[in-house]
Amino acid sequence: MRDGKGPIGGSLLKWYDAHARVMPWRVSPADRAGGMRPDPYRVWLSEVMLQQTTVAAVRDYFHRFTERWPDVAALAAAEDADVMAQWAGLGYYARARNLLKCARVVADELSGQFPQTAPELQKLPGIGPYTAGAIAAIAFDAPVPVVDGNVERVVSRLFAVQTPLPTAKPELTELTAQITPDQRPGDFAQAMMDLGATICTPRNPACAICPLIGACAAQAQGIAADLPRKAAKKPKPTRHGFAYVAVNAAGDVLLERRPDKGLLGGTLGFPGSDWSETPSPAPPFEADWREAPAEVRHTFTHFHLHLRVLTAQVEGNDFTARAQFAPGDLPTLMRKVWDAAQSADLPLSG
DNA sequence: TAAACGTGGGG
DNA sequence: TCCCCAAGTTT
Numbered sequence: 517m518r519d520g521k522g523p524i525g526g527s528l529l530k531w532y533d534a535h536a537r538v539m540p541w542r543v544s545p546a547d548r549a550g551g552m553r554p555d556p557y558r559v560w561l562s563e564v565m566l567q568q569t570t571v572a573a574v575r576d577y578f579h580r581f582t583e584r585w586p587d588v589a590a591l592a593a594a595e596d597a598d599v600m601a602q603w604a605g606l607g608y609y610a611r612a613r614n615l616l617k618c619a620r621v622v623a624d625e626l627s628g629q630f631p632q633t634a635p636e637l638q639k640l641p642g643i644g645p646y647t648a649g650a651i652a653a654i655a656f657d658a659p660v661p662v663v664d665g666n667v668e669r670v671v672s673r674l675f676a677v678q679t680p681l682p683t684a685k686p687e688l689t690e691l692t693a694q695i696t697p698d699q700r701p702g703d704f705a706q707a708m709m710d711l712g713a714t715i716c717t718p719r720n721p722a723c724a725i726c727p728l729i730g731a732c733a734a735q736a737q738g739i740a741a742d743l744p745r746k747a748a749k750k751p752k753p754t755r756h757g758f759a760y761v762a763v764n765a766a767g768d769v770l771l772e773r774r775p776d777k778g779l780l781g782g783t784l785g786f787p788g789s790d791w792s793e794t795p796s797p798a799p800p801f802e803a804d805w806r807e808a809p810a811e812v813r814h815t816f817t818h819f820h821l822h823l824r825v826l827t828a829q830v831e832g833n834d835f836t837a838r839a840q841f842a843p844g845d846l847p848t849l850m851r852k853v854w855d856a857a858q859s860a861d862l863p864l865s866g
Numbered sequence: 867t868a869a870a871c872g873t874g875g876g877g
Numbered sequence: 878t879c880c881c882c883a884a885g886t887t888t
Binding site: 568570573606607608610611719720750780781814815816817818847848 | 867868869870871875876
């Protein structure tokens, strides 16, 4: 079962050889067979970017990062602010902070070489069980289970696992280990994820064209679309707050960097109030603040946010120069705040 | 262990 | 409009 010729591994790899999705960080099955090895740096970078993030969203970010920082030494030498600016808009900003920490450990303490085993990889910042397994399997041919959301879904269907997530996670990891072949474990992992992304989808799985239909217990029982079972979700509360966009006569902007901990940690943005049910206005200074006509609405993982945007033109000389300021360097919430300030009929000369 | 942590696209 | 969810990790 672990020789790559088991009913599941063999069928899946055959399917993958014909249908593997093309991605900038991936070496095709044919090139891989020809001896080409994926660059561990690119595998690591892509896997971190792909955490809870779609392939479509990652593509451009991956290109920009690898163009600017082609290897781990280059990234390790980057300024924090430059990395945060390049990451802006991709979300989960702890990933960017840990990415830089990890690059510096690898560059400064590991001679620029990534560890080759999952347990060693998992000691690095921002690398958990999934990413450690993915790097070990894809970059270093380690036959370890690689379990992401796709694989949880595929395996729960293959074996008709009724235990709800996340309780089922250990069980699914064990089942994945049982079907992971010693040959081409990296391709197997990527094949499982491709299958989950394109055929064994959350809704309306395309069982009729699935290469594993003959091995799928859930399909046999007619319950594929009902798996995996999941624990009920909590409702999202709505919080409110104020944001302040101050601009001087030259168009320079008042920005502040948030502390590394917590929501949007380490990112650049506009000063504001607390976010709560009844926030207190918190202008950074006295001014003729005028409110933008439309509220900014934004939804985070665990709450909705409504922000009232206030703008003022003031005499500020410690602001960020307008030429230095690009809205694209801000997280999406703050881009929305900037846009709301622009759309208002307000004294903004930027 | 459960909660915190972003964003954009699809149904 | 709203909910789901996407190659999870950290605390």
